[in-house]
Amino acid sequence: MRRFSLLGLLAVLLTISCNTTKPAVAPPAPTPATTETETRDLDTMTVTPATNGVIDEEEVVDAPDPAPAPRKPKALAFNRISDLLHTKLELRFDWVQEMVIGRATLRLRPVFSPVNSVVLDAKGLDFKSVTNPAGKELQYSYDDEQQQVTVQLDGMYARGEDFTVVFDYTATPAEGGTAGEAITSDKGLFFINPRGEDGDKPRQIWTQGETENNSRWFPTVDKPNERCTEEIYVTVHDRYKTLSNGTLMSSTQVEDSMRTDYWKMDIPHAPYLFALVVGEFEVVEDEDWNGIPVNYYVEEEYAEHAKAIYPYTREMLTFFSELTGVQYPWPKYSQVAVRDYVSGAMENTTAVIFGEFMHGTARDLIDVDLNEKIVAHEMFHHWFGDYVTCESWSNLTLNEGFANYSEYLWMEEKHGKDAADYHLLEEWQGYLSSLRSNPPHELIWYDYEDKEQMFDAHSYNKGGAVLHMLRNYLGDEAFFSSLQHYLERNKLSAVEVAELRIAFEDTTGEDLSWFFDQWYLSAGHPQLSIRTDYTDGSVAVTVLQTQDTENNVPAVFRIPVDIDVYTNGTATRHRVVIDEREQTFTFPAATAPDVVVFDPAHQLLAEYDYRKSPEELAAQFRYAPAFLDRYEAVGILSSQESDTALTNKIYTLALQDSFYAIRGVALQSLDAPTAEQRSLIREIARGDERSEVRATAIDLLTQLEDEQLGAIAAEAMGAQPYTVVAAGLEALVATDPEAARKAADQLEAIENTSISGALANLYSETGALEKLPYLQQQLARADGYEAVSLYTAYQALLAKGESAQQTSGVAMLQEMALDQSQSPWRRLAATKAISDLREDLTGRLEELGDTDELNKLIMEMGTGLEAIKAAETNADLKSIYEQF
Template sequence: MTDLKLLSTLLLSAALSATFTSSQAQQTPQPEDPALKIYRETPRKVNDLVHTKLDVRFDYKKHYMYGKEWVTLKPHFYPTDTLRLDAKGMDLKTIAVVKNGKNVPLKFTYQDSLSVAIKLDKVYRNNESYTIYIDYTAKPNELKVKGSAAINDAKGLYFINPDGTEKDKPTQIWTQGETESSSAWFPTIDKPSQKTTEEISMTVLSKYVTLSNGKLVSQKNNADGTRTDTWKQDLPHSPYLFMMAVGDFKIYKDKWRNKEVNYYLEPKYAPYAKEIFGMTPEAIEFYSKTLGVDYPWYKYSQIVVRDYVSGAMENTSATLHGAYVQGTHRELLDAYYDDGRSTIVHELFHQWFGDYVTAESWSNLTVNESFANFSETLWAEHKYGKDVADEHNYIDMQNYLRSPDARTKNLVRFHYADKEDVFDVVTYQKGGRILNMLRNYLGNEAFYKGLNIYLTTNAFKNGEAQQLRLALEQASGLDLNWFFNQWYYGAGHPILDISYKWDDATKTQTVYLQQSQDGQIFKLPMAIDIYAGGKKTRHKVWMNNQHDTLTFKLASKPDLVNVDGDKILLVKKTDHKTLQEFAFQYFNAPLYLDRLEAINAVADKQGEKDAQKVLIAALNDKYYGLRNKAIRTIKLDNDAIRNAAQPILARLVQTDDNTLVQAQAIAALGSLKASGNMNLFKQALSSQSYAVQGAALNAINLLDPALAMNLAKNYEADNKGGLTAAMMNVYATSGTDAQWAFVYKQFDEAAPQAKYNALDKFSAMAGRVQKPEYAQQGISQIKDFGIKYKPQGAGDAAIKFITNIKEKREQMHDDATVKAADDAIKQINDTK
C-alpha cells in the first residue's frame, strides 16, 4: 500500500491541523478504547488455501459480479470436517465438494453475511486436499463496511462510471484487497498468513482490456460480443494481493531482462507512459542486485485507475495506482520525486517485502510497509543523490513527529482497535526511518546480507519482525535485541537536548546529552564530528543513559561540534549551537540536514550578518529543495537581504533548472509589488511549466489585477496544477458571475488537497457572486467536502467557510442562500 503521505485524506489532515488542532486540544481526553486491551493473536490455521480458481462476469447495471469458484484446501495440521470462509455480503447459491468431477452439495450456515461455515463431507487429514465449488453473486455496493486512514473504503470491487453518464470519466472495474476485502468478491480465508496459487477467467466486453496477477494464458472470443481472458498465477501469494482490472486501457510494453514490464494507462496518457513509468526496469534491476534476490514474479504490470480508494496497491505482479500518478509532459515537468515516483518504487519493493514474503499478521505489518517506505529513500539515494534521499527521509520523520498520538504506539502492535489502525505514520514513516538507522548501524554489506537471508529463508511464506532480527544477527554477528526491543516492541522516540561547554584552561570540549521523553530511555549509537584546526574528526559514541556527559581533549576551541554527524537518528532534538556555529555548519558540514538545520536556525535572526550570509548562500545551494527553502525563508523587508537577494532571484527565475525554484522565486519577487519586474513575469508566462505560469499570473495580479484577469482567460483551455490555482485566485479576487462556471468546475474536479487549498478563495467568490444559485452551488460543494473528510477535521473548516458565505449573503439580503448555509452547517454537524 502506498506511502501514507501521498494519500489525499492524510495530506488533507496535515493541512487542516492549523484549523482544528487548538479545538482538539481543548477536548476532554477520551477514555481508552476497550478494544485496545484485546490481544490480536495471529489467526489460527485450521485449513490452508492451496489453489483458487475463479470464473467471473460483471453486471454493470446492478453493480454485481457473478462468480463461480473452485477453491482447493487442506487441513493445516489437525484433522477437520469443517471449513470457514470469509464471504462478505454475497448471495451464496451453491456450495459443494467436488468428487470425481461431480459437485456434491454441502450444508452451510451464512448468518452474518461476513463468513460462511461449511460442513465437509468427511474428516480430512493434512495429507489430503479437497476442492470446494461455490456459485455466488458479489454485491459490493450493498456491502456496509468502513475503510481506514490508508484505504478510505473496503468493499473490494469497484464499478467506475458503469453507465457511462459521467463525462470525461472512463468506465472501469477494479479491485482493492487490502486489508481483508478480497472476500467481498470471492470467498476465501482472507488472512495474510494464507498463501494460494490462482487462476481467474474474466468475461468482459470485447472492447475492454483486462489485467490480473500472473500470466495471461488464454483469450477466447465469444459469440455475444464478449471475450473471456484467463490469467494464471503459479506462485503462491496471499488473498489480499489478488486483483482484477477491466477497462479501456492502452498498454505500453517494456521489459526487464526477459520479463514483461507493462504500463496500462488511459488512452490520452498513453503517449507519456515511458515518462511516467519508464524508470521501472532500472529500479527492478537495482532492487534485485541490492537484495540478491531477482524479481520473483512472471511479469510486472502497473495500471492507473480512476477514483481509487488509496494511493496505490502492490497486487502481486500487477500494481494498481491512483490517477494522480499519470500526467502529460507539461504536468510532469513540475512533478518531482515525492509527486508519484516515490510511490512507484514503494509498490515495486513490496513485490519482495509484502508479496514474496508477507507479514504473518497485521500486527507485524512493519515487515511489509516499513520496508516499502525505506525503499523510497534507498532508490532516491541511488537515482537522484543523497540530498534528495535525506530530504525524503527527514520529511517522513517530521510527519511522524507531528502526529499527536504516534509516540504511544509500538511498531509491532498486538493491541489495536481495528486492523486498519496499523496503517499509520508509525508503521510507514517511523518504520522506514528505523530501517535506515539500522542500515547505518550495521553497514550496507551486513544489512543487505541480512535482508537476503530473511527473503530466501521465508520465500513464498510469511515473516515477522523476530525473523528479521534473527536474519540480521546471522549476517552481522551482532546482538540486536536491544535495537528491536526499543524500536520495534517499544513506543515513542528520544527527545534530546544537546548543549556544549568549552574550557579553555584545560582545552576540554564537553557535550551534554539529555533525554527528556516519558517512558523508556533509548540507547543511541551515534557519530560526533568535531571541526577544529581546519579538519574534521569523527568520534563514534553511545548514549546509554538519560543524562550523558562526553568530553574531548582538543588543541583549540572547535568551530563546530556536530552531534549525530550522519543525521540518521529518529529524534526530536534541541541543539544549543550558537549562530556562528550554525553558520559554520552550513558552509562546512556536508549533508542536507546539516544545511537545513542552519537555515532554520538563522531564520529569525536575519538582522545579523552571519544569518544573512547563510541565507544568501542558500539561494544558490546545490540542492533545489534547499534553494526553495531559502527563498521561502528570506525576509525581503530587510534591506540588506532584499538588495542581495533580488538579482539572485531574477537569475533563478530565468536560469534555474528546477521549475519549482523558478516558481518560488517569482512568488518572492511578486511579493515586492515592484513594477520593474513586470516584464520578467510576462516572460515567465511562456514557460511550459504550469507552476511557473501560475506563479507569474499571481505576481501580475498583485501589480495589475485587470491585466491578470485578461491574461487568465487565455489559459482556460489548457491549465493544470499551479496555473489552475492561480486562475482561481485571480477570478475569485476580481471575477464576476461570468467566471463562476470555470471556478466551480475546477473546484468540483480538484483532488481533496487542492480543494482544501482553494477553500478560502472559492468561498470568497461564492459569497459575492450575484446569482443566489451560484452561491448555493458553492455552499453545497463545501458542505460535501466537509462531510466526506470530517474524520480528518474538514468539518470545522467547511463550517467556517460556509459561515463566511452566509455573512456576506446576509448583507446582500439573499435569504434563500442564508437558509441553505444554515442547512449545510446543520448537516455537517449531524454527520458522525
C-alpha cells in the same frame, strides 16, 4: 499499499486564510521560533534562538520513570487449520445490478490434524450451490456475524490429502462494506459508472483486497499468512481490457462481442493480493525486463505519457534486484491507474493499481517526484510484502516499513543523498505529526482495536525510519546482505519480526535484541535535551533523555551515535553510546569549537532541544555537509536576532546551494534582500532547474515589486513547467493587468491544477463572479493539496457574490463534503471552504447587512458542518474537522 495521511497538513491548513493568498510552492521552510522557550523538533522544525548555545541545568526537568504496565497480546496470527493451495475463479458481471456472477474452485489440504469440514471467509456471498468436483452437493452453513461459510466435506481428510470445494455464487459488494484507516471503503470489488450515467467517466471494475476484503467477491481464507496459486477466467465485452495477477494465457471469443480472458499465477501469494481490473485502457508495452513483460494500462488520452506517469519502472526493477540480491521473482510487471480509487496505490502481485492522481501529461509531471516514489513503494512490496509477507497485521511494518524505505533508497540512487534525506525529513514529519492526535504505539502492535489502525504513520513512516537507523548502525554491506538472507530464507512464506531480527543476527553475528526491543517492540522515540560547554581545552556534550514513559515508551533508549566537533572548519568525529537517562561526554578541543553537530548522519529518529547561536548556525551551514545541517541553519537564522551581515552571507550562499530545497528555504526566509541577493533571485526566477523554486522566486519578486518583474513574468509565461507559468501569471497581474486577463482566458483551456489554482486566485482577488462556473468545474478535478488551495480561492470569490450564488455554492460544497466516495482531499477542501465562508460572513454581518437571509445561510452552514462531521469516516479528517 501507499497510504496518504492528511494529518501532516493540519498545521499548514489552519494557517491558510480565507482570502486568496497562494501558499508557497517551494519546499517548506523550518517554522520560525517565536519565544525563548520553544524547542526544536523535526515535525515543526522549530528551534529556540540562543546567544551562546548553552542550556542551563535548571531549565531541564527530568520526566517521571514509572514501570510500564503489562499488556496482553491480542491480535495474533490466524490459526491455520486447512492450507489453501489453489484458487480457480470463473467470473462474469451484471453491470446494472453491480453483481459478480462467479464459480470458485478451491483446493485445500489439512495443515496438520485431519479435517472433515472447512471454514472460509465469504462476506455477503449468495451461494447457489456448494459441491465437490464430481458435482455432489455438500452441506454448508453461513455465519452472518463472522461472514464465513462452513462446508461439511465428503469425508475425513488427513495431512497430505487434498480436497476440493466448488462454489457457484453471486456477490454484490456495493451492498456492504465500511470505511477504514487505509482505504475509504472495504467493498473489495468496485463498479465505476456501471450504468453509464456519470457523464464522461469511464466504466470500470477494479478490486482492492487489503486488508481482508477480497472475500467480498470470492470465497477464500482471507488472511495474510495464507497463500496459494491462482487462475482467473473473466468474461467481458470486447471493448474492455482486463488485468490480473500473473500471465495472460489466452483470450477466447465466447459469443457475440464477448471474450474470456484467462489469467494464471503459478507462484503462490496471499489472497489479499489477488487483483482484477476491467476497463477501456490502452496497454502500452515497454521493453521486456530480463524477459519479463513490463506494461502500463492507461486511459487513451494518456497513452503517449505512460512512461512519464510510471517513471523509471525498468530501471527500478534492476536497482531493487541488485540491491536485495534477489532477482525480481514474478512473471510480469503491470501498472494501472483507475477512477475513484479508495486508497493511494496497492501492490497486487504483478498488477499494481494506483489512483487517478498519477495521471498527467509529460508537461504536467515535470519535477513531480511523487509518481516515482509511489512506483518504487509498490514495486519494493514485490519483495517485502508479496514474496515475503507479514504473518499478521500486527507485523504490517514488515511490509510497509520496507516499502516506505524503498522511496529513500530510490531517491538516494537516482537523485542523490540530499534528495533522499529531504524525503526522510518529510517521513519524520509525518510520523511526528500523527502523534498530535494519537498516542504512540509499538511498531509490532498486538493490542490494536481494529486491524485497519495498523495502516498509520508508525507502520509506514516510522517503520522506514527505523530501517534507516539499522542500516546506519550496521553499515551497507551488513544491512543489505542481511536483507538478502531474510528474503532467501523466508521466500514465499509469512513472517513475524523475530525472523527479521534473526536474519540480521545470522548475517552479522551480533545480538540485536536491544535494537528490536526498543524500536519494534516498544513505542515512541527519544526526546533529547543537548547542551555543550567549552572549558580548559575540552568540550563537554551533555545529553538528557526527556521522553515520557507512558504507552510503553522506554525511559532510556540505547543510542549509538556520532558527534562531530568542528574547529577551524574541520570536524573531529567521536562515536558514543548513549545508554543512560543523562550522560556527559568530554572531548579534547584546542579552542572553542565553531559548532558541535550531534548525529551528523542525521539518521536518528528523535526530537531535540538543542540551541545554537547564530554564529554556530553559520558555521554549521558552511562546514557541515549534510542536507539537514544546511536546511536547518538557514531556516533558524531567519528567526533569530543576529548580525545582519552574517545572516545575509549565509542567505547568499544558500541561494546558490546545489540542492533545490536549500535554495527554496532561503527564498522563503528573505524579506529585504541585498542587491547581490536580488540578482541571484532574478537568476533563479529566470531559469532555476527546479520549477517550484523558480516559481517561488517569481512570487518573491512579485511581492518586492521588482523592477525587472515584467520581463521575468513574460519569460515565465512561455516556460514548460505549469508551476512557473502559474507564478508568471500572478506576476503579470502586478505588471500588466490587461495582458494577464488575456492570458487567463487562454489558460482556462489547460487542465492543470497549478494553472487552475492561479486562475482561481486571480478571479477571487478581482471579484470576477462570472468565473464561478469555471471554478466550480475545476473543483471536481482538483485533488491533493492543490484542492485545498483551489477550494479556498473559490470560497473567497463566493464570499463576494450574491445570496443566491452563495446558497448554491454552499449546497455544492456540502454535497462534495458528504460524499464518502470523493477523494479525502476534496472532502477536506470542501469542508474547510464552508467553515471559512461561514466565519467570513459572520465577521462581516454588519458590513453586509444583518438580514434574515444571511443569518439563515450562516445557520445552515453550521448545521451542514455538523452533518459533515457526523458522516465522515476518515479518522484523519475527523481529527482535522475538530478545528472547524
